[in-house]
Amino acid sequence: MWFEEIEIGTKRVLGTHTFTQDEIITFAKRYDPQNFHIDPDAAKASMFGGIIASGWHTMAMWMRYAILSRQREAAERGVEGPGGVSPGFEDVRWQKPVRPGDTLTFTMETVGKRDLASRPALGLVLSRNEARGPDGTLYMSFTGKGLVPRKPNGG
Amino acid sequence: MSDILHFEDFHIGQTFAFGRYAVTKEEIVEFASQFDPQPHHLSEEAGKKTILGGLSASGWHICSMAMRMMVDGLIRHMANRGGVGSREGRWMKPVRPGDVLRLEVEVTELKEPQSLPDIGFVTFDARVFNQREQVAMVSLTPIVAKRG
Numbered sequence: 001m002w003f004e005e006i007e008i009g010t011k012r013v014l015g016t017h018t019f020t021q022d023e024i025i026t027f028a029k030r031y032d033p034q035n036f037h038i039d040p041d042a043a044k045a046s047m048f049g050g051i052i053a054s055g056w057h058t059m060a061m062w063m064r065y066a067i068l069s070r071q072r073e074a075a076e077r078g079v080e081g082p083g084g085v086s087p088g089f090e091d092v093r094w095q096k097p098v099r100p101g102d103t104l105t106f107t108m109e110t111v112g113k114r115d116l117a118s119r120p121a122l123g124l125v126l127s128r129n130e131a132r133g134p135d136g137t138l139y140m141s142f143t144g145k146g147l148v149p150r151k152p153n154g155g
Numbered sequence: 156m157s158d159i160l161h162f163e164d165f166h167i168g169q170t171f172a173f174g175r176y177a178v179t180k181e182e183i184v185e186f187a188s189q190f191d192p193q194p195h196h197l198s199e200e201a202g203k204k205t206i207l208g209g210l211s212a213s214g215w216h217i218c219s220m221a222m223r224m225m226v227d228g229l230i231r232h233m234a235n236r237g238g239v240g241s242r243e244g245r246w247m248k249p250v251r252p253g254d255v256l257r258l259e260v261e262v263t264e265l266k267e268p269q270s271l272p273d274i275g276f277v278t279f280d281a282r283v284f285n286q287r288e289q290v291a292m293v294s295l296t297p298i299v300a301k302r303g
Binding site: 027030031032033034036047048054055056059060061063064067068071085086087088089090091092093094142 | 192244246
């Protein structure tokens, strides 16, 4: 999908995932080995009262469903969803701990488009990205950034 | 560091340097297969066709490796009460197989919320360097520390 074709306000439901205790511990042992992510007994005694997922695990899982959704869209319609190489993110908030058995639905809403004076072949797309529980409770949100190619010769 | 660090042990401008994280092709592909299955994170050939110029780690993988260095180098030694998010992260250079990463952080902000008298927020400006002393990633992330 070209920069010109991306519409502000479009919201995509990317997918839904239920976190297991095993995957939470496996991720955290490698990347975030704090007691309340890897040790059920220590986690129970901590302020969280049980195992919670690393915040970076939640981010990575959002990304998994964003890419799978984009690839599905590409296969179905022959058009890739918004994406491209990302220069980074802003305003990551872990509003609520993710616990084993929690089911989260990941979304992505296009909230802004910016021209890039330094890179005329690309545009910057801003997205509001979220993870919510079945009752709508917000667990995680952040602003994503994507560098998306413009149509050659201005379309 | 022998003593556990509380909120009062941090001051603006304080710096820490730590970590040595050797990045392998296997780990890049394993992480990407699970969490970011884009071609340039899965194969050298596909990576060459993009502006990344070759196989490179997912940005979320870079965040995760930085977190591991942060836990081993600092958070283990803190009276840490968890994280609340990250204000900003920027991926500046591709991270490739064979890269060796390290982390430098500087305390840039200290906040004592009046409503939460037993904790404070210590904000770290972090830079991930590769072995060529290039900055691969920067971030600005608060960590919750217990007050002493």
